[in-house]
Amino acid sequence: MMPHANPQPPPPPRRGAGELEAAVLSVLWEAGRALSPGEVQQALTGQAGAPELSYSTVVTILSRLHAKQALERRRDGRAFRYVPVADEAGLAARRLAAMLDKEPDRQAVLSRFVADLSGSDEQLLRGLLGDGGQEGG
Protein backbone atom coordinates (compact mmCIF):
# COMPACT_ATOMS: atom_id res chain seq x y z
CA MET A 1 0.00 0.00 0.00
CA MET A 2 2.92 2.33 0.57
CA PRO A 3 4.96 3.61 -2.33
CA HIS A 4 8.19 2.06 -1.09
CA ALA A 5 11.38 3.15 -2.77
CA ASN A 6 11.73 0.92 -5.77
CA PRO A 7 14.46 -1.68 -5.73
CA GLN A 8 17.14 0.09 -7.67
CA PRO A 9 18.85 -1.18 -10.75
CA PRO A 10 22.45 -2.11 -9.86
CA PRO A 11 24.47 1.07 -9.40
CA PRO A 12 26.99 1.97 -12.09
CA PRO A 13 30.25 0.13 -11.40
CA ARG A 14 32.82 2.23 -9.57
CA ARG A 15 35.75 1.05 -7.54
CA GLY A 16 35.05 2.50 -4.08
CA ALA A 17 34.52 -0.03 -1.29
CA GLY A 18 31.07 1.42 -0.63
CA GLU A 19 30.13 1.02 -4.29
CA LEU A 20 31.24 -2.61 -4.32
CA GLU A 21 29.21 -3.28 -1.19
CA ALA A 22 26.20 -1.61 -2.77
CA ALA A 23 26.64 -3.72 -5.93
CA VAL A 24 26.85 -6.92 -3.90
CA LEU A 25 23.80 -5.94 -1.88
CA SER A 26 21.74 -5.19 -4.95
CA VAL A 27 22.64 -8.57 -6.44
CA LEU A 28 21.35 -10.25 -3.27
CA TRP A 29 18.18 -8.12 -3.19
CA GLU A 30 17.42 -8.96 -6.79
CA ALA A 31 18.10 -12.66 -6.28
CA GLY A 32 15.56 -12.82 -3.48
CA ARG A 33 17.19 -15.95 -2.05
CA ALA A 34 20.40 -16.88 -0.25
CA LEU A 35 23.41 -16.88 -2.58
CA SER A 36 26.83 -18.43 -2.23
CA PRO A 37 29.90 -16.21 -2.86
CA GLY A 38 30.39 -17.99 -6.19
CA GLU A 39 26.88 -17.12 -7.32
CA VAL A 40 27.34 -13.51 -6.23
CA GLN A 41 30.60 -13.34 -8.18
CA GLN A 42 28.89 -14.78 -11.24
CA ALA A 43 26.02 -12.31 -11.02
CA LEU A 44 28.45 -9.40 -10.63
CA THR A 45 30.55 -10.45 -13.60
CA GLY A 46 27.38 -10.73 -15.65
CA GLN A 47 26.74 -7.01 -15.22
CA ALA A 48 27.72 -4.87 -18.17
CA GLY A 49 30.99 -3.06 -17.59
CA ALA A 50 31.36 -4.45 -14.09
CA PRO A 51 34.87 -4.66 -12.69
CA GLU A 52 36.33 -8.15 -12.66
CA LEU A 53 36.12 -9.26 -9.02
CA SER A 54 38.06 -12.18 -7.66
CA TYR A 55 36.32 -14.83 -5.56
CA SER A 56 38.26 -13.77 -2.47
CA THR A 57 37.26 -10.12 -2.96
CA VAL A 58 33.61 -11.15 -3.08
CA VAL A 59 34.05 -13.23 0.10
CA THR A 60 35.73 -10.24 1.79
CA ILE A 61 32.88 -7.92 0.82
CA LEU A 62 30.28 -10.43 1.98
CA SER A 63 31.99 -10.91 5.35
CA ARG A 64 32.28 -7.15 5.76
CA LEU A 65 28.56 -6.73 5.07
CA HIS A 66 27.83 -9.56 7.47
CA ALA A 67 29.92 -7.83 10.14
CA LYS A 68 27.86 -4.67 9.53
CA GLN A 69 24.75 -6.77 10.11
CA ALA A 70 23.47 -6.02 6.64
CA LEU A 71 23.54 -9.72 5.70
CA GLU A 72 22.68 -12.95 7.40
CA ARG A 73 24.57 -16.09 6.52
CA ARG A 74 23.76 -19.77 6.73
CA ARG A 75 26.19 -22.59 6.58
CA ASP A 76 25.80 -24.65 3.43
CA GLY A 77 28.32 -27.45 3.31
CA ARG A 78 31.78 -25.91 3.59
CA ALA A 79 30.73 -22.40 2.48
CA PHE A 80 28.20 -19.84 3.60
CA ARG A 81 25.14 -18.60 1.80
CA TYR A 82 24.20 -14.96 2.27
CA VAL A 83 20.83 -13.23 2.40
CA PRO A 84 20.05 -9.54 3.05
CA VAL A 85 18.74 -8.78 6.53
CA ALA A 86 16.21 -6.26 5.32
CA ASP A 87 15.04 -4.65 2.13
CA GLU A 88 16.90 -1.69 0.78
CA ALA A 89 14.78 0.96 2.43
CA GLY A 90 14.95 -0.79 5.78
CA LEU A 91 18.71 -0.81 5.49
CA ALA A 92 18.75 2.88 4.69
CA ALA A 93 16.64 3.52 7.76
CA ARG A 94 18.95 1.50 9.96
CA ARG A 95 22.00 3.24 8.57
CA LEU A 96 20.40 6.62 9.22
CA ALA A 97 19.49 5.66 12.75
CA ALA A 98 23.07 4.53 13.38
CA MET A 99 24.36 7.85 12.11
CA LEU A 100 21.88 9.78 14.23
CA ASP A 101 23.37 8.20 17.30
CA LYS A 102 26.92 8.99 16.27
CA GLU A 103 26.71 12.69 15.45
CA PRO A 104 25.45 15.09 18.08
CA ASP A 105 24.84 17.93 15.64
CA ARG A 106 22.97 15.80 13.16
CA GLN A 107 19.57 16.37 14.73
CA ALA A 108 20.16 20.05 14.14
CA VAL A 109 20.63 19.72 10.36
CA LEU A 110 17.62 17.45 9.83
CA SER A 111 14.41 19.41 9.48
CA ARG A 112 12.14 17.09 11.40
CA PHE A 113 8.40 17.50 10.69
CA VAL A 114 7.41 17.37 14.35
CA ALA A 115 9.51 17.85 17.46
CA ASP A 116 8.99 15.62 20.48
CA LEU A 117 6.02 16.37 22.67
CA SER A 118 6.16 16.69 26.42
CA GLY A 119 3.22 15.39 28.47
CA SER A 120 1.67 18.83 28.83
CA ASP A 121 2.23 19.50 25.10
CA GLU A 122 0.21 16.41 24.30
CA GLN A 123 -2.75 17.58 26.40
CA LEU A 124 -2.53 21.06 24.91
CA LEU A 125 -2.42 19.62 21.40
CA ARG A 126 -5.43 17.38 21.95
CA GLY A 127 -7.28 20.41 23.29
CA LEU A 128 -6.35 22.50 20.26
CA LEU A 129 -7.37 19.86 17.75
CA GLY A 130 -10.53 18.92 19.60
CA ASP A 131 -12.06 22.36 20.03
CA GLY A 132 -13.44 22.61 16.53
CA GLY A 133 -10.90 25.20 15.45
CA GLN A 134 -12.71 28.15 16.98
CA GLU A 135 -9.63 29.70 18.46
CA GLY A 136 -6.05 29.02 19.34
CA GLY A 137 -6.70 28.39 23.04
Place this chain on the structure above:
Amino acid sequence: MGLVVYLPLALPALFAPFAGPLAARLDPVHATWLLTGAAVALAGCSTLALGLLAAAAAVRIPLVASLGHWSLPVLGPDSPPGLAVALLAGILLGVAALTVSGFAIRRYKALASAYREARCLPGRGQTVVVADEAADAYALPGRPGRIVVTAGMLAALDEPGRAALLAHEQAHLAGFHYLFTTAARLAATASPLLRPAARAVEYTVERWADERAATVVGDRRLVAQAIGRAALAAKANRPRRATPDALGAVFSGTRTRAHARAGPVPRRVAALLAPPPPRRLVLLTAVIALVALAGICALIAANDLQDLLSLANTHHHH
Protein backbone atom coordinates in the same frame (compact mmCIF):
# COMPACT_ATOMS: atom_id res chain seq x y z
CA MET B 1 36.89 55.24 22.90
CA GLY B 2 34.53 55.88 25.81
CA LEU B 3 31.43 54.11 26.97
CA VAL B 4 30.27 53.70 23.39
CA VAL B 5 32.31 50.49 23.09
CA TYR B 6 30.25 48.80 25.81
CA LEU B 7 26.91 49.35 24.12
CA PRO B 8 27.37 46.63 21.44
CA LEU B 9 28.11 44.23 24.33
CA ALA B 10 24.89 45.16 26.10
CA LEU B 11 22.54 45.15 23.11
CA PRO B 12 22.36 41.34 22.70
CA ALA B 13 21.08 41.17 26.30
CA LEU B 14 18.49 43.81 25.47
CA PHE B 15 17.45 42.03 22.28
CA ALA B 16 17.31 38.43 23.57
CA PRO B 17 14.07 38.70 25.61
CA PHE B 18 12.25 39.98 22.53
CA ALA B 19 13.32 37.13 20.23
CA GLY B 20 10.53 34.76 21.32
CA PRO B 21 7.72 37.35 21.14
CA LEU B 22 8.97 38.55 17.75
CA ALA B 23 8.96 34.95 16.48
CA ALA B 24 5.35 34.59 17.60
CA ARG B 25 4.09 37.91 16.25
CA LEU B 26 5.86 38.43 12.95
CA ASP B 27 5.19 36.86 9.59
CA PRO B 28 7.50 33.80 9.73
CA VAL B 29 9.47 34.70 6.61
CA HIS B 30 10.12 38.20 7.96
CA ALA B 31 10.84 36.82 11.42
CA THR B 32 13.39 34.31 10.09
CA TRP B 33 15.30 36.90 8.09
CA LEU B 34 15.10 39.53 10.81
CA LEU B 35 16.07 37.31 13.75
CA THR B 36 18.89 35.62 11.83
CA GLY B 37 20.20 38.93 10.51
CA ALA B 38 19.94 40.62 13.90
CA ALA B 39 21.63 37.71 15.69
CA VAL B 40 24.52 37.63 13.22
CA ALA B 41 24.94 41.43 13.22
CA LEU B 42 24.75 41.75 17.01
CA ALA B 43 27.19 38.89 17.49
CA GLY B 44 29.55 40.53 14.99
CA CYS B 45 29.32 43.92 16.69
CA SER B 46 29.84 42.55 20.19
CA THR B 47 32.80 40.49 19.03
CA LEU B 48 34.26 43.60 17.40
CA ALA B 49 33.74 45.52 20.66
CA LEU B 50 35.55 42.81 22.63
CA GLY B 51 38.37 42.96 20.12
CA LEU B 52 38.61 46.76 20.44
CA LEU B 53 38.71 46.58 24.24
CA ALA B 54 41.47 44.00 24.10
CA ALA B 55 43.36 45.89 21.39
CA ALA B 56 43.20 49.19 23.27
CA ALA B 57 45.10 47.57 26.12
CA ALA B 58 47.43 45.59 23.91
CA VAL B 59 48.78 48.70 22.14
CA ARG B 60 49.78 50.13 25.56
CA ILE B 61 52.17 47.26 26.13
CA PRO B 62 55.58 48.92 25.49
CA LEU B 63 56.81 46.19 23.13
CA VAL B 64 53.64 46.33 21.03
CA ALA B 65 53.71 50.14 21.04
CA SER B 66 57.28 50.21 19.77
CA LEU B 67 56.50 47.64 17.08
CA GLY B 68 53.54 49.76 15.95
CA HIS B 69 55.57 52.99 16.19
CA TRP B 70 53.05 54.44 18.62
CA SER B 71 53.98 57.03 21.20
CA LEU B 72 53.15 55.70 24.69
CA PRO B 73 52.72 59.17 26.28
CA VAL B 74 50.11 60.04 23.66
CA LEU B 75 48.27 56.75 24.17
CA GLY B 76 48.25 57.48 27.90
CA PRO B 77 48.98 54.81 30.46
CA ASP B 78 45.63 54.43 32.14
CA SER B 79 42.91 55.68 29.85
CA PRO B 80 39.81 53.49 29.82
CA PRO B 81 39.41 50.57 29.47
CA GLY B 82 41.44 49.45 32.44
CA LEU B 83 43.79 46.53 32.17
CA ALA B 84 41.41 44.16 34.01
CA VAL B 85 38.57 44.92 31.60
CA ALA B 86 40.87 44.48 28.62
CA LEU B 87 42.17 41.19 29.96
CA LEU B 88 38.61 39.94 30.51
CA ALA B 89 37.70 41.02 26.98
CA GLY B 90 40.71 39.17 25.63
CA ILE B 91 39.75 36.00 27.50
CA LEU B 92 36.14 36.19 26.33
CA LEU B 93 37.35 36.71 22.78
CA GLY B 94 39.59 33.66 23.02
CA VAL B 95 36.81 31.50 24.44
CA ALA B 96 34.46 32.69 21.70
CA ALA B 97 37.03 31.86 19.02
CA LEU B 98 37.40 28.33 20.42
CA THR B 99 33.69 27.61 20.79
CA VAL B 100 32.87 29.09 17.38
CA SER B 101 35.47 26.97 15.63
CA GLY B 102 34.31 23.90 17.54
CA PHE B 103 30.74 24.58 16.50
CA ALA B 104 31.75 25.24 12.89
CA ILE B 105 33.61 21.93 12.65
CA ARG B 106 30.77 19.93 14.22
CA ARG B 107 28.14 21.54 12.04
CA TYR B 108 30.25 21.12 8.91
CA LYS B 109 30.65 17.41 9.63
CA ALA B 110 26.95 16.99 10.29
CA LEU B 111 26.05 18.79 7.06
CA ALA B 112 28.61 16.82 5.07
CA SER B 113 27.17 13.55 6.36
CA ALA B 114 23.64 14.73 5.57
CA TYR B 115 24.72 15.57 2.01
CA ARG B 116 26.36 12.17 1.68
CA GLU B 117 23.28 10.45 3.03
CA ALA B 118 20.98 12.41 0.72
CA ARG B 119 23.09 11.22 -2.22
CA CYS B 120 23.16 7.59 -1.08
CA LEU B 121 19.50 7.11 -0.24
CA PRO B 122 17.84 4.58 -2.54
CA GLY B 123 15.77 5.64 -5.51
CA ARG B 124 15.95 8.81 -7.57
CA GLY B 125 12.87 10.65 -6.35
CA GLN B 126 12.97 13.43 -3.82
CA THR B 127 10.97 11.44 -1.30
CA VAL B 128 12.16 8.17 0.23
CA VAL B 129 9.77 6.00 2.17
CA VAL B 130 11.49 3.77 4.69
CA ALA B 131 9.87 0.64 6.08
CA ASP B 132 9.84 1.77 9.69
CA GLU B 133 6.73 1.51 11.83
CA ALA B 134 7.78 4.45 14.00
CA ALA B 135 6.22 7.68 12.70
CA ASP B 136 8.96 10.04 11.61
CA ALA B 137 9.66 12.44 8.74
CA TYR B 138 12.47 14.84 8.02
CA ALA B 139 14.24 16.70 5.25
CA LEU B 140 17.93 16.03 4.65
CA PRO B 141 19.85 18.96 3.20
CA GLY B 142 21.83 17.95 0.13
CA ARG B 143 22.26 18.46 -3.57
CA PRO B 144 19.47 17.74 -4.16
CA GLY B 145 18.00 17.52 -0.68
CA ARG B 146 15.84 14.50 0.13
CA ILE B 147 12.76 13.90 2.21
CA VAL B 148 12.62 10.78 4.35
CA VAL B 149 9.21 9.58 5.51
CA THR B 150 8.59 6.38 7.44
CA ALA B 151 5.75 4.02 6.59
CA GLY B 152 4.47 4.63 10.13
CA MET B 153 4.14 8.35 9.43
CA LEU B 154 2.30 7.79 6.14
CA ALA B 155 -0.09 5.44 7.92
CA ALA B 156 -0.80 8.07 10.58
CA LEU B 157 -1.84 10.70 8.01
CA ASP B 158 -4.66 10.88 5.49
CA GLU B 159 -4.00 11.90 1.89
CA PRO B 160 -4.27 15.71 2.41
CA GLY B 161 -2.14 15.32 5.54
CA ARG B 162 0.59 13.63 3.50
CA ALA B 163 0.43 16.45 0.97
CA ALA B 164 0.84 18.94 3.81
CA LEU B 165 3.80 17.00 5.21
CA LEU B 166 5.54 16.91 1.83
CA ALA B 167 4.87 20.60 1.17
CA HIS B 168 6.29 21.43 4.61
CA GLU B 169 9.51 19.47 4.05
CA GLN B 170 9.85 20.77 0.49
CA ALA B 171 9.62 24.32 1.86
CA HIS B 172 12.54 23.53 4.23
CA LEU B 173 14.65 22.32 1.32
CA ALA B 174 13.65 25.03 -1.15
CA GLY B 175 14.21 27.80 1.43
CA PHE B 176 17.61 26.44 2.59
CA HIS B 177 16.33 26.72 6.13
CA TYR B 178 19.34 24.92 7.57
CA LEU B 179 21.47 27.90 6.56
CA PHE B 180 19.34 30.24 8.71
CA THR B 181 19.41 27.97 11.74
CA THR B 182 23.14 27.38 11.33
CA ALA B 183 23.90 31.12 11.02
CA ALA B 184 21.79 31.92 14.09
CA ARG B 185 23.42 29.11 16.10
CA LEU B 186 26.83 30.36 15.04
CA ALA B 187 25.92 33.85 16.31
CA ALA B 188 24.67 32.39 19.58
CA THR B 189 27.89 30.43 19.96
CA ALA B 190 29.96 33.60 19.55
CA SER B 191 27.67 35.56 21.85
CA PRO B 192 25.78 33.22 24.23
CA LEU B 193 23.35 35.99 25.22
CA LEU B 194 21.81 35.46 21.77
CA ARG B 195 20.73 31.86 22.44
CA PRO B 196 17.03 32.79 22.65
CA ALA B 197 17.35 34.29 19.17
CA ALA B 198 18.82 31.06 17.78
CA ARG B 199 15.98 29.04 19.33
CA ALA B 200 13.50 31.51 17.90
CA VAL B 201 14.92 31.02 14.39
CA GLU B 202 14.62 27.25 14.76
CA TYR B 203 10.94 27.88 15.51
CA THR B 204 10.31 30.45 12.76
CA VAL B 205 11.66 28.19 9.99
CA GLU B 206 9.10 25.58 11.09
CA ARG B 207 6.40 28.25 10.95
CA TRP B 208 7.68 29.34 7.54
CA ALA B 209 7.35 25.77 6.24
CA ASP B 210 3.92 25.42 7.88
CA GLU B 211 2.60 28.57 6.21
CA ARG B 212 4.07 27.46 2.89
CA ALA B 213 2.33 24.09 3.28
CA ALA B 214 -0.92 25.90 4.09
CA THR B 215 -0.59 27.87 0.86
CA VAL B 216 0.12 24.73 -1.16
CA VAL B 217 -2.75 22.64 0.22
CA GLY B 218 -4.96 25.71 0.53
CA ASP B 219 -6.16 25.06 4.08
CA ARG B 220 -4.44 26.19 7.30
CA ARG B 221 -6.63 24.03 9.53
CA LEU B 222 -5.75 20.93 7.54
CA VAL B 223 -2.02 21.56 8.02
CA ALA B 224 -2.62 22.09 11.75
CA GLN B 225 -4.38 18.74 11.95
CA ALA B 226 -1.61 16.98 10.04
CA ILE B 227 1.04 18.39 12.40
CA GLY B 228 -1.02 17.38 15.41
CA ARG B 229 -1.63 13.86 14.19
CA ALA B 230 1.98 13.39 13.17
CA ALA B 231 3.21 14.59 16.56
CA LEU B 232 0.83 12.33 18.47
CA ALA B 233 1.75 9.35 16.28
CA ALA B 234 5.47 10.05 16.73
CA LYS B 235 4.99 10.26 20.49
CA ALA B 236 2.98 7.02 20.59
CA ASN B 237 5.74 5.17 18.75
CA ARG B 238 8.69 6.63 20.49
CA PRO B 239 8.22 6.75 24.23
CA ARG B 240 11.95 6.12 24.67
CA ARG B 241 13.00 9.48 23.24
CA ALA B 242 13.55 12.05 25.93
CA THR B 243 11.23 15.03 25.73
CA PRO B 244 13.10 18.32 25.56
CA ASP B 245 12.41 21.22 27.85
CA ALA B 246 9.87 23.69 26.60
CA LEU B 247 11.55 25.95 24.07
CA GLY B 248 11.91 29.57 25.15
CA ALA B 249 8.82 30.98 26.72
CA VAL B 250 6.56 32.86 24.40
CA PHE B 251 4.18 35.48 25.62
CA SER B 252 2.47 37.24 22.80
CA GLY B 253 -0.74 38.80 23.92
CA THR B 254 -3.76 37.01 25.28
CA ARG B 255 -4.11 34.36 22.62
CA THR B 256 -0.88 32.50 23.23
CA ARG B 257 -0.41 33.37 26.90
CA ALA B 258 -1.89 29.98 27.75
CA HIS B 259 0.90 28.43 25.68
CA ALA B 260 3.66 30.37 27.37
CA ARG B 261 5.47 27.21 28.38
CA ALA B 262 4.32 25.06 25.48
CA GLY B 263 6.70 23.27 23.15
CA PRO B 264 6.99 24.18 19.46
CA VAL B 265 4.38 21.75 18.14
CA PRO B 266 1.34 23.11 20.05
CA ARG B 267 2.48 26.64 19.28
CA ARG B 268 2.69 25.85 15.55
CA VAL B 269 -0.75 24.27 15.62
CA ALA B 270 -2.20 27.24 17.52
CA ALA B 271 -0.64 29.66 15.04
CA LEU B 272 -2.22 27.79 12.11
CA LEU B 273 -5.63 27.72 13.76
CA ALA B 274 -5.42 31.49 14.29
CA PRO B 275 -5.64 33.93 11.37
CA PRO B 276 -2.44 34.43 9.32
CA PRO B 277 0.06 36.73 11.01
CA PRO B 278 -0.06 40.36 9.82
CA ARG B 279 3.00 42.19 8.57
CA ARG B 280 4.19 44.43 11.38
CA LEU B 281 6.46 47.08 9.98
CA VAL B 282 6.86 48.91 13.30
CA LEU B 283 8.39 45.86 14.97
CA LEU B 284 10.62 45.23 11.96
CA THR B 285 11.83 48.82 12.02
CA ALA B 286 12.50 48.73 15.77
CA VAL B 287 14.74 45.68 15.48
CA ILE B 288 16.57 47.08 12.49
CA ALA B 289 17.15 50.32 14.43
CA LEU B 290 18.56 48.36 17.38
CA VAL B 291 20.96 46.48 15.13
CA ALA B 292 21.97 49.72 13.41
CA LEU B 293 22.70 51.26 16.82
CA ALA B 294 25.00 48.36 17.68
CA GLY B 295 26.76 48.73 14.36
CA ILE B 296 27.18 52.51 14.70
CA CYS B 297 28.56 52.19 18.23
CA ALA B 298 31.05 49.52 17.20
CA LEU B 299 32.15 51.67 14.26
CA ILE B 300 32.54 54.80 16.42
CA ALA B 301 34.62 52.83 18.91
CA ALA B 302 36.76 51.39 16.14
CA ASN B 303 37.19 54.84 14.65
CA ASP B 304 38.18 56.32 18.03
CA LEU B 305 40.86 53.70 18.49
CA GLN B 306 42.11 54.25 14.97
CA ASP B 307 42.27 58.04 15.49
CA LEU B 308 44.16 57.58 18.74
CA LEU B 309 46.62 55.23 17.10
CA SER B 310 47.30 57.52 14.17
CA LEU B 311 47.77 60.46 16.56
CA ALA B 312 50.20 58.38 18.62
CA ASN B 313 51.94 57.38 15.44
CA THR B 314 52.40 61.02 14.30
CA HIS B 315 53.87 61.98 17.66
CA HIS B 316 56.20 59.04 17.58
CA HIS B 317 57.84 60.39 14.43
CA HIS B 318 58.30 63.92 15.80
